[in-house]
Amino acid sequence: MALSPKATLPISLLLLLLLHLPILFSTTVSGGEEEFSEELLLKPLPDRKLLTHFHFQSEAPITHDGSFATHHHLFPKAISQLVRKFHIKAMELSFTQGRWNYERWGGFDPISSSNAKPPGVELWAIFNVPPHQVDAYWKNLTHALSGLFCASINFLESSTSYSAPKWAFQSALGSLRYGTLPREAVCTENLTPWLKLLPCRDKAGLSALMDRPSIYRSFYHSQRLHLTSSSAGGDVLNSRIILEQTLTVVLQPNIPRAGMNYVSETNIQPSWSLSSIFGRKLNGRCVLAKSSTVYLQLERGLVTQLENLQKDTAVFSANDTGSGDFRRNVGFELSVNPSKVHTEMEKSYSILFEYPIKEYKDSEQFDLGLTWKHPLVWSSPHAPLYASRFLTGSGNERGAIAISLKSTESTQGFVATNNEERCKLQVDILQIVPWYIKVYYHTLQIFVDEKPQAVKDFVERMRVSPSEDKVSPGMMELVLKFPCETKSAVLNIDFDKGFLHIDEYPPDANQGFDIPSAIISFPEFHAGLRFSDNATSESPLLSKLQEKSHVLSYSEVLLVPLTTPDFSMPYNVITITCTVFALYFGSLLNVLRRRVGEEERLLKNKDANKGLLYLALTKLSAKLRGRSSESAQPLSPSSSSSSSKSSISPKLVLKVLLVAGIAVAWQYYSQ
Numbered sequence: 128m129a130l131s132p133k134a135t136l137p138i139s140l141l142l143l144l145l146l147h148l149p150i151l152f153s154t155t156v157s158g159g160e161e162e163f164s165e166e167l168l169l170k171p172l173p174d175r176k177l178l179t180h181f182h183f184q185s186e187a188p189i190t191h192d193g194s195f196a197t198h199h200h201l202f203p204k205a206i207s208q209l210v211r212k213f214h215i216k217a218m219e220l221s222f223t224q225g226r227w228n229y230e231r232w233g234g235f236d237p238i239s240s241s242n243a244k245p246p247g248v249e250l251w252a253i254f255n256v257p258p259h260q261v262d263a264y265w266k267n268l269t270h271a272l273s274g275l276f277c278a279s280i281n282f283l284e285s286s287t288s289y290s291a292p293k294w295a296f297q298s299a300l301g302s303l304r305y306g307t308l309p310r311e312a313v314c315t316e317n318l319t320p321w322l323k324l325l326p327c328r329d330k331a332g333l334s335a336l337m338d339r340p341s342i343y344r345s346f347y348h349s350q351r352l353h354l355t356s357s358s359a360g361g362d363v364l365n366s367r368i369i370l371e372q373t374l375t376v377v378l379q380p381n382i383p384r385a386g387m388n389y390v391s392e393t394n395i396q397p398s399w400s401l402s403s404i405f406g407r408k409l410n411g412r413c414v415l416a417k418s419s420t421v422y423l424q425l426e427r428g429l430v431t432q433l434e435n436l437q438k439d440t441a442v443f444s445a446n447d448t449g450s451g452d453f454r455r456n457v458g459f460e461l462s463v464n465p466s467k468v469h470t471e472m473e474k475s476y477s478i479l480f481e482y483p484i485k486e487y488k489d490s491e492q493f494d495l496g497l498t499w500k501h502p503l504v505w506s507s508p509h510a511p512l513y514a515s516r517f518l519t520g521s522g523n524e525r526g527a528i529a530i531s532l533k534s535t536e537s538t539q540g541f542v543a544t545n546n547e548e549r550c551k552l553q554v555d556i557l558q559i560v561p562w563y564i565k566v567y568y569h570t571l572q573i574f575v576d577e578k579p580q581a582v583k584d585f586v587e588r589m590r591v592s593p594s595e596d597k598v599s600p601g602m603m604e605l606v607l608k609f610p611c612e613t614k615s616a617v618l619n620i621d622f623d624k625g626f627l628h629i630d631e632y633p634p635d636a637n638q639g640f641d642i643p644s645a646i647i648s649f650p651e652f653h654a655g656l657r658f659s660d661n662a663t664s665e666s667p668l669l670s671k672l673q674e675k676s677h678v679l680s681y682s683e684v685l686l687v688p689l690t691t692p693d694f695s696m697p698y699n700v701i702t703i704t705c706t707v708f709a710l711y712f713g714s715l716l717n718v719l720r721r722r723v724g725e726e727e728r729l730l731k732n733k734d735a736n737k738g739l740l741y742l743a744l745t746k747l748s749a750k751l752r753g754r755s756s757e758s759a760q761p762l763s764p765s766s767s768s769s770s771s772k773s774s775i776s777p778k779l780v781l782k783v784l785l786v787a788g789i790a791v792a793w794q795y796y797s798q
C-alpha cells in the first residue's frame with residue numbers, strides 16, 4: 128500500500144516518539160535509582176514436597192533531608208509514607224499459616240532461618256526516635272498496618288501483647304518492639320494488599336503464578352514484608368530504603384495415579400512442573416523489573432545422592448560426563464535447560480540452576496518441569512539443636528512449660544571442627560508469655576542428658592521482666608552454653624494459671640489460650656550458601672542466600688486451657704427470667720383489663736349472633752360451590768352444613784398433611 132508523503136510524516140513522527148518512549152522511561156527509572164526485581168526459588172524437599180519461595184525487592188533512595196522523593200515510580204507510596212511518618216529503621220511483618228517442619232524441611236539454611244515464621248502474625252519494628260516515644264509510635268504503626276493489610280494487627284497496640292527484647296532477638300539495632308498474634312487467621316484478603324505493593328501486582332511477571340487455591344491448600348505458607356534502611360552505615364548520601372516481600376509456600380506436587388508398577392513408584396519423588404503446581408505457566412516478566420529470574424536449588428544432601436547415583440551408573444556406561452554436568456544426569460530430567468549453573472565452593476555443595484525470564488517472549492510460555500527418574504532419599508540440614516516445646520501438668524491451677532533441645536548431626540559436625548578441650552555451644556532463647564500465665568522464674572530447672580543440673584553452670588546470661596497483671600507480658604531472655612557433646616537438654620519452668628475478667632475472654636474461650644512461640648537462635652552458626660562466582664551479587668535473592676544470618680528457629684505455639692466461665696449460663700438465666708416475667712405480666716394485664724359485666728353481655732350477644740353468622744357462612748359456601756349448592760338447596764340447613772363440612776375437611780386434612788410433609792422434609796435435609 129502506497130502512502131502519500133503527507134500521511135507518512137505524522138506516522139514516522141509517531142514511530143520516532145514510540146521508539147524513544149522506552150528510552151525516556153528507562154532514563155527516568157535509572158535516574159530515580161528506584162529498582163525492583165522479582166525472583167522465584169524452587170527447591171524439592173525430602174518428604175516429596177516442593178518449596179516455592181517468591182522474592183520481590185524494591186529499593187528507593189532517601190534524599191538528603193532524610194525524606195524520600197515525594198513521587199515514586201516503583202516503590203510503594205504507602206510504605207514510604209509509613210517509614211517517613213513513624214521513623215522506622217527496620218520492620219518485619221509476617222502472616223503465616225501452618226508450621227514449618229524443621230525436622231523434614233531443614234533448619235540450617237537461609238530460607239528456614241529467615242522465612243520460617245510462627246503461625247499467625249508476627250511484627251517487630253525498630254524506630255529512630257527517642258526511647259520514651261517508641262511506644263506511642265508503635266501503637267500508631269500497628270493501627271496503620273492493620274488498615275493496610277486488613278488484619279487485626281491493632282490488637283498489638285495493647286501493652287499486654289508486645290514487649291521489648293533487649294538482646295535475644297535482632298540485637299544491637301535499637302529500640303525494638305516485638306509482638307505476635309498466634310491465633311490470627313491468614314487468608315487471601317491479607318495477600319491482596321500485599322500484592323498491591325508490587326509494581327505489576329499479580330497481573331504480570333512471577334506474581335502472576337500465585338494461584339490462590341494452590342497457595343491456601345498448601346502445607347505451609349508465609350507472606351512476609353521486610354523493611355530496612357541502609358542508612359545505618361552512616362553514609363547519608365547513599366542511604367536507601369529496601370523493601371523485601373517474600374512468599375514462602377510448601378506444596379505437595381500431584382502424585383500421578385499410575386497403577387502399573389505401583390510398588391516401585393512409591394519411593395520415587397513426584398515429578399512436577401510450574402503448570403502442574405500452580406495451574407498456569409509463566410507468560411513473561413514484569414517489564415518494570417530490573418531482573419526476573421527463576422532458580423531451582425538442589426540441596427547438599429540431594430547433590431551427594433545424585434553423585435553416588437552417577438558413580439553407580441558410570442560403571443555401566445564408560446562415558447563419564449563428570450559430576451558438574453547435571454543437565455544430562457541420571458537422577459532427573461529438566462524440561463528447560465538452565466542458562467547458568469551456580470555451584471557452591473564447599474566439599475559437599477548445593478547447586479542452583481538459573482533461568483532468566485527476560486528471554487521468554489509473550490508467544491512462548493515458560494514452564495519449568497522436573498521429572499525424577501530414580502528414587503532418591505536424602506535429608507535436609509538441621510539446626511545444631513532440634514527444639515520443641517510442650518506443656519506438663521494437669522488441672523486448671525498450675526502447669527509447667529518445658530523446652531527440649533536435642534542434638535542433631537550438625538552438632539557433631541561442629542564438634543569435629545572445634546575439637547578443643549572445652550567446646551561450648553551457645554543457645555539464645557527468647558520466651559514471651561501473656562500475663563495470665565504467671566511464670567515463677569525462680570523455678571527454672573535444667574536437665575542435661577536427663578540429669579538435673581545447677582542452673583548457673585549453663586546459664587551465661589539471663590534477663591527476666593516479670594509480667595504485670597493486665598499491663599505487660601512476662602519475658603525471659605536466656606543465653607545458655609552447653610558442652611558440645613550434650614545429647615539433650617530440657618528447661619522446665621512452672622506457672623500458675625490466672626483468672627481473667629469476663630470481658631477479657633476471646634470469642635471462643637473454650638478453645639484455650641495461646642502462648643506465643645519461643646525463639647531459639649544459635650549465634651555461632653551461620654546459615655548461608657557460598658557460591659563461587661561473583662555474578663551472584665547482582666541478584667537480591669542470591670545475595671540474601673549468601674548473607675551470613677544466624678540460625679534461628681521457632682518453637683510450637685502452646686495452647687493452655689484456662690478456667691472459663693460457662694458462658695451459656697447467663698443466657699439460660701435470661702431466657703428463663705424473661706419467660707417468667709412474660710407469663711406474670713401477661714396474666715396480670717389480663718386480670719386488670721377484664722370487665723366481668725361487659726364480658727357476660729358479650730357472651731350473650733355472641734350466642735345470638737352465632738346463628739346469623741352461621742347462616743351467612745353457609746350461604747357464602749353455597750355460592751362458592753355454585754351448582755352443587757342448588758342441588759343441596761332443598762336439604763335442611765343442618766344437613767347442608769354437614770355436607771359442606773365433609774367437603775372441606777379432606778382439603779384441610781390434605782393441606783395439614785402437605786405442611787407437615789414439608790416440615791419433615793425440611794428437618795431431614797437441613798440436618
Ligand SMILES: *[C@@H]1O[C@H](CO)[C@@H](O)[C@H](O)[C@H]1NC(C)=O
Binds near residue numbers: 263264
Ligand atoms: C498517634 O496517633 C494519635 C491519634 O491519631 C495522634 O494524636 C498522635 O500524635 C500520634 N502519635 C505519634 C507519635 O505519631
Ligand SMILES: *[C@@H]1O[C@H](CO)[C@@H](O)[C@H](O)[C@H]1NC(C)=O
Binds near residue numbers: 445446447
Ligand atoms: C561421551 O559422550 C559424548 C556425547 O554424549 C561423546 O561426544 C563422546 O565422544 C563420548 N566419549 C567417550 C569416551 O565415549
Ligand SMILES: *[C@@H]1O[C@H](CO)[C@@H](O)[C@H](O)[C@H]1NC(C)=O
Binds near residue numbers: 659660661
Ligand atoms: C570476584 O571478585 C573478587 C574481588 O571482588 C576478585 O578478586 C575475584 O577474582 C573475582 N572472582 C571471579 C571468579 O570473578
